[in-house]
Amino acid sequence: MEIIISKLKSAATATVILFASVGAVYSQSYDLDVLFDRLQKVDAVDATALEAKIVLEWSKSGSAAFDLLLTQAKIAIDAQDHKTAMQHLNALTDHAPNFAEGWNLTAVTLFNMGKIGPSLEAIERTLALEPRHFRALEGLVFILEDSGLYKDAFDVVLMIESIHPHAEILSKLRDRLEVKIQGQAL
Structure with a gap:
């Protein structure tokens, strides 16, 4: 168990360092930059609509075939068919390795399958591509909390708050x- 926690701490530290070093410099698109800028300035009431727009932008791969793979993966995830979801997500991340949402859904699916180490790796890939991915950071919080790393999880919550103050x-x-x-x- 100590080895697992040590690896989790190392992975969490690496993710936090990666996030801090890249900051908000990387951007998937101009639209995302604008949406994230607005997210910092709106009231809580308007934040939900902006969040939905950001999530929609994240789901755009620029390819109809990749978008179809993402949609099929989401359907399989909703049906808790993790094997099928991973088939679609593996195809997606193999052919579109720079598509952050493919990695994020891979992390979600792996977490649901109980594969924490690979889920952390997918979260790291997501954040390398889109450091502002608050959903990936939420996943990291849950993994750290489940591992008893409450202070580390709290630090990630503060990161989420800096990106999406009204989440x-x-x-x-x-x-x-x-x-x-x-x-x-105590």
């Missing part, structure tokens, strides 16, 4: 992790 999940995560961090301190 609905923030207050739940922040409150839950603060209690766990205080429990560890």
